Amino acid sequence: MRTVLGFVLLGALAVAGCSVPEQGPAGPPAMVIGAGQEPDNLNPILGYAPDGSSKVFDGLVDRDARLALTPRLAQRLPEASPDGLTWTATLRQGVKFSDGTPLSAQDVVFTYKSVLDPKVNSTIASRYDAVAEVTAPDDSTVVFKLKYAYSPFAQYLTLGIVPRKAFDGVDVNAAPFNTAPVGTGPYTVSQWRKGDRMVLKANDGHWDKAPAIKTVTFVYVTDDNARATRMASGEFDATVLPPRLARTYTGRAGYRLVQNPSADYRGLGLPSALPFTADPKVRLAINTGINRQAMIDTILAGAGKPAATPISPYLDEWYDPAATFDFDATAAGRLLDDAGWRIGPDGKRAKDGERARLPILYPAEDSLRKDLALAVGSDLAKLGIDAAVEATTFELILKRQKEAAAIWGGGDPYDPDSAAYTLLHSRYSGQPGYVNMTLYNNSQVDAALDTARKSLDPAVRKQSYRDFQKVFTGDPGWAFLVFLDHTYVMRDKWNGIESQVEPHDHGMVHAVWWNLEHWSPK
Amino acid sequence: MVEPRALVAEVTRLVLRRLAFAVPVLLVVSFGLFLLAKASPFDPVERYFGVRIIGADPERVAQIRENWGVDRPVVEQYTAWLGHAVTGDFGDSLSLQQPVSQVIGDRLGWSTLLLAVSFTLALLLGLALGTLAAWRQGGWLDRAITSGAYVLEAAPVFWLGLGALFVFAQQLQWLPGGGLTDADQALDLDQLVRHLVLPAGVLAISQAPWFALFVRQNLLEALTQDYVIGARARGLPDRTVVLGHALRTSLLPFLTLLGARLPELISGALLVETVFSWPGIAKATVDAALNVDFALLGALTLLATAAVLLGNLVADVLYALADPRVGFDG
Numbered sequence: 001m002r003t004v005l006g007f008v009l010l011g012a013l014a015v016a017g018c019s020v021p022e023q024g025p026a027g028p029p030a031m032v033i034g035a036g037q038e039p040d041n042l043n044p045i046l047g048y049a050p051d052g053s054s055k056v057f058d059g060l061v062d063r064d065a066r067l068a069l070t071p072r073l074a075q076r077l078p079e080a081s082p083d084g085l086t087w088t089a090t091l092r093q094g095v096k097f098s099d100g101t102p103l104s105a106q107d108v109v110f111t112y113k114s115v116l117d118p119k120v121n122s123t124i125a126s127r128y129d130a131v132a133e134v135t136a137p138d139d140s141t142v143v144f145k146l147k148y149a150y151s152p153f154a155q156y157l158t159l160g161i162v163p164r165k166a167f168d169g170v171d172v173n174a175a176p177f178n179t180a181p182v183g184t185g186p187y188t189v190s191q192w193r194k195g196d197r198m199v200l201k202a203n204d205g206h207w208d209k210a211p212a213i214k215t216v217t218f219v220y221v222t223d224d225n226a227r228a229t230r231m232a233s234g235e236f237d238a239t240v241l242p243p244r245l246a247r248t249y250t251g252r253a254g255y256r257l258v259q260n261p262s263a264d265y266r267g268l269g270l271p272s273a274l275p276f277t278a279d280p281k282v283r284l285a286i287n288t289g290i291n292r293q294a295m296i297d298t299i300l301a302g303a304g305k306p307a308a309t310p311i312s313p314y315l316d317e318w319y320d321p322a323a324t325f326d327f328d329a330t331a332a333g334r335l336l337d338d339a340g341w342r343i344g345p346d347g348k349r350a351k352d353g354e355r356a357r358l359p360i361l362y363p364a365e366d367s368l369r370k371d372l373a374l375a376v377g378s379d380l381a382k383l384g385i386d387a388a389v390e391a392t393t394f395e396l397i398l399k400r401q402k403e404a405a406a407i408w409g410g411g412d413p414y415d416p417d418s419a420a421y422t423l424l425h426s427r428y429s430g431q432p433g434y435v436n437m438t439l440y441n442n443s444q445v446d447a448a449l450d451t452a453r454k455s456l457d458p459a460v461r462k463q464s465y466r467d468f469q470k471v472f473t474g475d476p477g478w479a480f481l482v483f484l485d486h487t488y489v490m491r492d493k494w495n496g497i498e499s500q501v502e503p504h505d506h507g508m509v510h511a512v513w514w515n516l517e518h519w520s521p522k
Numbered sequence: 523m524v525e526p527r528a529l530v531a532e533v534t535r536l537v538l539r540r541l542a543f544a545v546p547v548l549l550v551v552s553f554g555l556f557l558l559a560k561a562s563p564f565d566p567v568e569r570y571f572g573v574r575i576i577g578a579d580p581e582r583v584a585q586i587r588e589n590w591g592v593d594r595p596v597v598e599q600y601t602a603w604l605g606h607a608v609t610g611d612f613g614d615s616l617s618l619q620q621p622v623s624q625v626i627g628d629r630l631g632w633s634t635l636l637l638a639v640s641f642t643l644a645l646l647l648g649l650a651l652g653t654l655a656a657w658r659q660g661g662w663l664d665r666a667i668t669s670g671a672y673v674l675e676a677a678p679v680f681w682l683g684l685g686a687l688f689v690f691a692q693q694l695q696w697l698p699g700g701g702l703t704d705a706d707q708a709l710d711l712d713q714l715v716r717h718l719v720l721p722a723g724v725l726a727i728s729q730a731p732w733f734a735l736f737v738r739q740n741l742l743e744a745l746t747q748d749y750v751i752g753a754r755a756r757g758l759p760d761r762t763v764v765l766g767h768a769l770r771t772s773l774l775p776f777l778t779l780l781g782a783r784l785p786e787l788i789s790g791a792l793l794v795e796t797v798f799s800w801p802g803i804a805k806a807t808v809d810a811a812l813n814v815d816f817a818l819l820g821a822l823t824l825l826a827t828a829a830v831l832l833g834n835l836v837a838d839v840l841y842a843l844a845d846p847r848v849g850f851d852g
Contacts, residue, residue, distance in 0.1 A: 173614065194806075195801035217705040221799045233699055395564060433575070
């Protein structure tokens with residue numbers, strides 16, 4: 001029997017055709033991370049790690065712990081011409097890709113041109129809509145010409161740069177590079193077994209400095225419970241867990257619980273086209289009548305902050321502390337009365353014989369959004385609004401954008417323009433796709449967003465976003481609910497951990513290990 | 523008794539007949555898949571963008587839709603895909619940005635290994651326990667085995683997997699909790715075997731109850747047959763009767779049903795691969811379905827259909843060889 005089993009095993013092994021990779025650790029220190037999300041590919045052109053911290057690549061610029069831009073492959077921060085239409089970056093000298101090829105301005109041009117190429121299926125091309133052309137007057141200078149003044153432009157120069165020769169005569173969309181990349185970054189990919197793990201090795205020839213942690217292994221475990229169990233069995237040095245599972249490590253010796261702020265919002269989009277929510281008073285009532293703090297305390301186990309606009313309270317530079325909604329069900333009821341939606345004998349509100357009805361949709365596979373949708377639904381029911389909660393898909397939510405509210409998520413902490421402009425500017429109202437999904441239309445909001453987008457003067461921009469928050473909270477097109485905190489459990493073995501406000505994505509790239517090339521063992 | 527040569531001819535005819543039948547089946551199944559994918563509420567381009575679809579420029583999204591040709595009529599998409607597929611070119615996976623052949627090549631082996639080991643284990647367990655239960659019919663052992671089997675039949679594989687993970691990886695720390703190797707270890711036989719124990723064990727245990735109950739049922743029927751009763755009356759030892767006479771006849775229908783059991787096993791593998799981060803094809807299949815990844819889905823569907831057809835064929839051939847009285851395809 002033993003032999004039969006052995007044969008089966010060997011036979012199957014032969015089928016697997018497994019190549020045995022070279023022996024593991026190149027010596028200590030090494031680290032193992034349990035990640036919840038695996039990247040689809042590692043090609044910056046297609047959309048891998050566009051906001052920096054990519055481990056394998058460097059962008060022209062990067063960000064520090066406070067999210068301030070820092071020069072990376074550029075010698076200094078790229079500068080705009082006075083009219084804001086031309087941006088110039090000068091490259092650092094002596095940078096090499098991990099295969100030894102020197103970095104040239106042509107590589108930068110190739111990277112950005114490929115992103116903009118209509119034949120390349122890039123998921124981040126929209127970020128560069130303002131770009132008219134990218135050129136390299138010499139080997140160390142890159143010039144971006146814009147179609148219109150776009151002051152946040154430098155924020156998007158975090159994109160990793162790829163070596164152009166790796167794509168000679170290859171279709172970018174399915175290039176071998178997508179799984180076995182070459183970059184200038186602090187780590188190189190030594191092995192990626194899709195669905196299982198990725199092993200990164202320190203790039204000791206990095207132009208800045210060689211990382212102290214020589215081997216980093218990302219193990220991909222999609223299931224939260226399985227990840228929690230494997231963390232508990234001592235397999236990982238760090239992992240990401242939902243707040244409730246992470247809480248179980250509170251006060252456990254040798255472990256650290258990390259709670260990082262993010263600009264990752266969940267919000268209820270209110271349809272402007274629905275007669276009931278077309279009235280700004282009703283939208284104000286909904287914002288006043290939902291108990292955000294209760295959602296944070298129960299659903300998020302305390303790991304979150306209330307939201308009123310898409311601008312996170314952690315963005316000190318932009319956030320207006322006055323732009324909030326205080327929970328007050330009585331005031332919300334009065335607003336609804338004023339708007340003519342009065343409570344009938346059955347406890348439900350109606351106006352001219354029309355019921356106050358607002359269906360709430362959420363994507364079925366997302367349990368957090370389900371919990372939030374149910375909480376909103378019960379708060380609205382207390383106000384006498386008939387708010388049925390329905391599970392569906394994004395595609396169908398979009399089809400019903402004129403008659404139903406929905407729980408959306410998104411947001412990033414880098415510049416308010418990316419979180420607010422396409423979401424709330426009336427220019428995008430009625431366009432197909434996921435732009436201004438609620439058909440919101442407020443000319444003062446438009447004006448503030450346009451001024452902030454075009455002006456290069458930080459003081460003007462700051463004031464415009466203050467204006468935007470003031471106007472929006474007076475005429476909310478959404479009921480933004482919460483900004484999530486991301487929670488991690490780590491073994492207390494590392495120095496150099498710094499908190500950085502995180503975007504929506506916190507798989508391999510951002511997250512508590514955003515700067516692990518600067519970590520060292522204790 | 524059929525002549526050996528005639529038997530070979532019969533088997534060859536059977537195989538050829540089945541192969542001829544397989545071609546239309548594969549065509550119908552793959553076209554059905556394209557129809558289903560077209561009707562799915564998911565949009566491949568939006569799935570490809572993921573969270574970045576929020577705020578993505580509508581023109582850009584439309585451009586990618588055009589690049590992929592997913593806005594074309596389903597018949598056109600299908601014939602284009604088929605035209606390449608018959609030449610062995612399965613195109614590129616939209617969700618993984620890799621050639622489909624590479625996606626499958628990287629992952630299929632690991633799934634095959636997991637399935638083969640689990641299937642063998644489940645078979646042996648089922649045989650042993652089913653035989654024991656039938657032999658001691660009505661006794662405490664029989665009751666324990668049957669009730670245990672019913673409980674396991676009802677337990678979701680996912681739940682079994684998480685339970686095994688908790689007990690063996692976290693509490694006892696006997697076995698690794700997932701993956702192919704430890705994080706810092708190279709792949710070798712020792713690592714592989716240690717990492718295979720939990721996923722293969724869980725999958726085998728989830729499948730074994732069905733086999734055990736089936737064997738028990740058939741064996742009990744066989745034990746009431748005249749020749750078995752006769753053998754017992756002649757004073758042959760119980761073991762010889764059960765293992766020699768009864769089991770041999772009761773195993774025949776078992777063979778036919780093995781092929782039919784394959785889809786169950788494949789869906790079980792899917793959940794086990796998810797819990798134990800086993801880098802097989804199952805998880806890629808789910809992602810392909812959710813992302814409406816036509817190229818990858820098409821290739822995987824052909825594979826799975828072919829596997830089921832082949833499983834049934836092998837079972838029938840074995841059956842025919844084991845019991846020459848059985849007519850072919852009859």
